Amino acid sequence: MDLKIALLGGDGIGPEVLAQSVKCLQAVEETFNHHFTYTEGLIGAVAMDKYGSPLPKQTIDLCKASDAILFGTIGTLKYDDNPSARVRPEQGLLQLRRELQLFTNIRPVKIFPTLINKSPLKKHVIFGTDFVIYRELTGGIYFGEKKLSEDGTRASDLCEYSEKEISRITHLAFKAAKNRRKKLTLVDKANVLETSRLWRKVVTRISESYPEVQLDFLFVDNAAMKMMLDPNDFDVILTDNMFGDILSDQGSAICGSKGLLPSASIGNEHAMFEPFHGSYPQAAGKNIANPVASILSTAMMLSHFGLHEESLAVVIAVDKSMKKHVVTKDLNASSKYGTTQVGDFIAGNI
Amino acid sequence: MDLKIALLGGDGIGPEVLAQSVKCLQAVEETFNHHFTYTEGLIGAVAMDKYGSPLPKQTIDLCKASDAILFGTIGTLKYDDNPSARVRPEQGLLQLRRELQLFTNIRPVKIFPTLINKSPLKKHVIFGTDFVIYRELTGGIYFGEKKLSEDGTRASDLCEYSEKEISRITHLAFKAAKNRRKKLTLVDKANVLETSRLWRKVVTRISESYPEVQLDFLFVDNAAMKMMLDPNDFDVILTDNMFGDILSDQGSAICGSKGLLPSASIGNEHAMFEPFHGSYPQAAGKNIANPVASILSTAMMLSHFGLHEESLAVVIAVDKSMKKHVVTKDLNASSKYGTTQVGDFIAGNI
Numbered sequence: 001m002d003l004k005i006a007l008l009g010g011d012g013i014g015p016e017v018l019a020q021s022v023k024c025l026q027a028v029e030e031t032f033n034h035h036f037t038y039t040e041g042l043i044g045a046v047a048m049d050k051y052g053s054p055l056p057k058q059t060i061d062l063c064k065a066s067d068a069i070l071f072g073t074i075g076t077l078k079y080d081d082n083p084s085a086r087v088r089p090e091q092g093l094l095q096l097r098r099e100l101q102l103f104t105n106i107r108p109v110k111i112f113p114t115l116i117n118k119s120p121l122k123k124h125v126i127f128g129t130d131f132v133i134y135r136e137l138t139g140g141i142y143f144g145e146k147k148l149s150e151d152g153t154r155a156s157d158l159c160e161y162s163e164k165e166i167s168r169i170t171h172l173a174f175k176a177a178k179n180r181r182k183k184l185t186l187v188d189k190a191n192v193l194e195t196s197r198l199w200r201k202v203v204t205r206i207s208e209s210y211p212e213v214q215l216d217f218l219f220v221d222n223a224a225m226k227m228m229l230d231p232n233d234f235d236v237i238l239t240d241n242m243f244g245d246i247l248s249d250q251g252s253a254i255c256g257s258k259g260l261l262p263s264a265s266i267g268n269e270h271a272m273f274e275p276f277h278g279s280y281p282q283a284a285g286k287n288i289a290n291p292v293a294s295i296l297s298t299a300m301m302l303s304h305f306g307l308h309e310e311s312l313a314v315v316i317a318v319d320k321s322m323k324k325h326v327v328t329k330d331l332n333a334s335s336k337y338g339t340t341q342v343g344d345f346i347a348g349n350i
Numbered sequence: 351m352d353l354k355i356a357l358l359g360g361d362g363i364g365p366e367v368l369a370q371s372v373k374c375l376q377a378v379e380e381t382f383n384h385h386f387t388y389t390e391g392l393i394g395a396v397a398m399d400k401y402g403s404p405l406p407k408q409t410i411d412l413c414k415a416s417d418a419i420l421f422g423t424i425g426t427l428k429y430d431d432n433p434s435a436r437v438r439p440e441q442g443l444l445q446l447r448r449e450l451q452l453f454t455n456i457r458p459v460k461i462f463p464t465l466i467n468k469s470p471l472k473k474h475v476i477f478g479t480d481f482v483i484y485r486e487l488t489g490g491i492y493f494g495e496k497k498l499s500e501d502g503t504r505a506s507d508l509c510e511y512s513e514k515e516i517s518r519i520t521h522l523a524f525k526a527a528k529n530r531r532k533k534l535t536l537v538d539k540a541n542v543l544e545t546s547r548l549w550r551k552v553v554t555r556i557s558e559s560y561p562e563v564q565l566d567f568l569f570v571d572n573a574a575m576k577m578m579l580d581p582n583d584f585d586v587i588l589t590d591n592m593f594g595d596i597l598s599d600q601g602s603a604i605c606g607s608k609g610l611l612p613s614a615s616i617g618n619e620h621a622m623f624e625p626f627h628g629s630y631p632q633a634a635g636k637n638i639a640n641p642v643a644s645i646l647s648t649a650m651m652l653s654h655f656g657l658h659e660e661s662l663a664v665v666i667a668v669d670k671s672m673k674k675h676v677v678t679k680d681l682n683a684s685s686k687y688g689t690t691q692v693g694d695f696i697a698g699n700i
């Protein structure tokens with residue numbers, strides 16, 4: 001298969017973990033006889049420094065012309081400490097999601113058996129946890145109108161949803177549930193929010209087309225509780241942009257290391273793959289960042305294009321790195337392996 | 351001291367846990383020579399059934415004429431399953447918060463040493479956890495304009511904050527931090543939301559009046575993560591209505607039983623005290639609900655009126671019930687004690 005891949009390393013540890021992903025994809029090309037091309041683009045703080053914009057036009061064009069985008073991470077300390085700056089690196093990511101209409105963010109939360117001891121949760125609580133969050137990514141309070149009064153004393157953010165925005169992600173979530181344990185939990189705050197009530201109405205109606213999937217509802221506060229007490233009861237979680245942001249980070253913490261989980265952002269025409277974790281500017285350039293989340297994102301990409309055997313080969317190589325303890329220091333404080341060594345090992349085992 | 355106390359039992363297990371609180375307060379009256387009067391009022395589903403409104407005028411009047419309100423819980427299965435009903439029990443609670451301007455919700459999250467094994471988190475993670483959440487309670491997306499388009503295909507909720515709304519709770523939170531470990535964490539999503547940026551601006555300015563308190567900022571997704579990985583690092587968390595709802599429920603799950611944590615909702619003129627937990631309609635009338643959260647809410651009430659010795663007496667009696675294993679089944683599956691027996695024991699030890 002031929003694939004055009006855009007590489008957006010972004011800020012912090014993004015570029016270095018992404019480089020390990022490319023290594024792995026090159027190994028896939030060789031082993032399975034594919035032909036991928038890679039083109040780099042700038043986004044985030046690094047793009048602001050060079051072009052004055054966190055998402056330059058060249059980058060948008062590059063992404064639109066690509067089959068898939070591999071994304072690193074975004075954000076630097078300089079901007080994190082100054083959230084009132086009118087232009088911020090994160091805007092690049094938000095704009096890109098919107099521009100490419102990547103309306104579904106898929107975040108699998110699965111515990112690696114070899115790493116179960118890393119979880120902050122007790123073994124009997126976390127054991128068997130394997131769920132996936134379908135987070136709406138281009139609507140809701142993230143993109144609704146924002147206002148600041150002239151005198152700066154009042155601010156507002158509008159959370160809006162349309163039936164259409166809800167229904168397109170809902171179909172994807174039901175399809176995923178059908179291929180999994182056949183349970184879908186809609187997380188909302190329908191006892192308070194009008195948008196949540198619309199979500200319930202639309203999702204309930206669509207559920208009739210998926211009779212084999214069991215649908216239930218959970219208020220977001222109860223969901224945050226349940227994720228601590230009973231995470232292995234979840235199968236597919238469907239939720240809006242803001243709730244999905246919070247719950248998926250809570251979900252990633254369950255797994256004990258922030259460096260392990262991949263994610264996919266899917267639209268009708270484009271698809272982007274990125275680690276779950278942040279940009280950890282403190283770790284940038286030190287060869288200590290864990291490349292696994294980024295590498296597993298390539299496995300999601302390969303699956304997305306129907307290359308299931310290839311995807312599995314990546315996952316198996318990652319598993320092997322863990323079994324052989326070829327891991328970064330976040331997983332094993334006495335490890336002598338850095339980002340590139342772990343990347344080399346995994347690529348070498350594909 | 352003379353105190354007029356309004357008792358709003360509400361739905362589900364509310365009335366039965368509240369009855370145990372009254373027992374404890376009567377014990378306090380006797381032991382410390384105070385005079386409390388108790389008047390019952392209806393709220394929630396029970397009020398809807400009787401008066402067609404979840405917050406009848408009599409109840410508002412009663413609350414306004416009282417020194418303090420003890421609240422039970424709200425919500426029934428009938429309404430939970432039908433969140434699109436235009437009138438819902440929760441509206442009674444939301445209206446009451448607004449009507450009495452109870453703008454600060456205080457939710458302490460503290461692990462009982464005797465119950466540390468009940469936490470879903472590993473001992474070394476949870477050990478020493480003792481923080482308090484200051485949640486804004488009468489603003490934000492809970493109370494902003496809600497819209498549903500005529501054809502029912504679009505919905506919106508507005509999240510609004512003013513400097514004044516932010517500043518009044520911020521002062522209370524800083525004062526609390528001053529009397530604790532002197533750390534305040536503002537939780538927001540300032541990299542995306544305009545309201546969050548206003549929070550940062552106002553809180554940063556106010557922090558100058560509390561130089562002994564260390565202020566830091568955390569995005570809400572990172573906060574949800576940190577609450578799993580490092581909960582004992584928090585001291586005072588300050589946040590908006592929606593984020594506070596989610597984080598405080600996550601915080602309560604940390605403690606292993608939902609039945610343990612109290613809360614206070616404070617305004618300039620009124621104060622209400624209630625357990626953190628929901629109405630568990632499934633448990634209602636079975637004498638199995640844990641009354642501790644409700645009883646500890648009376649301890650918060652006593653402190654609020656400067657009755658610190660009395661408050662401590664309640665807390666010590668609760669501790670004793672745990673040490674002597676006089677607890678409900680949620681804490682010890684083989685326990686033979688029910689709601690009333692635990693209430694009697696605690697009241698008898700004041």
Ligand SMILES: CC(C)[C@H](C(=O)O)[C@@H](O)C(=O)O
Nearest residue numbers: 074090093094245541542571
């Ligand atoms: C960087 C930020 C805007 C982003 C979000 O909140 O969507 C991040 O937290 C994420 O979850 O991908």
Ligand SMILES: CC(C)[C@H](C(=O)O)[C@@H](O)C(=O)O
Nearest residue numbers: 191192221424440443444595
């Ligand atoms: C019942 C509901 C409206 C309420 C809220 O979300 O505020 C509850 O969850 C709480 O936290 O007190």
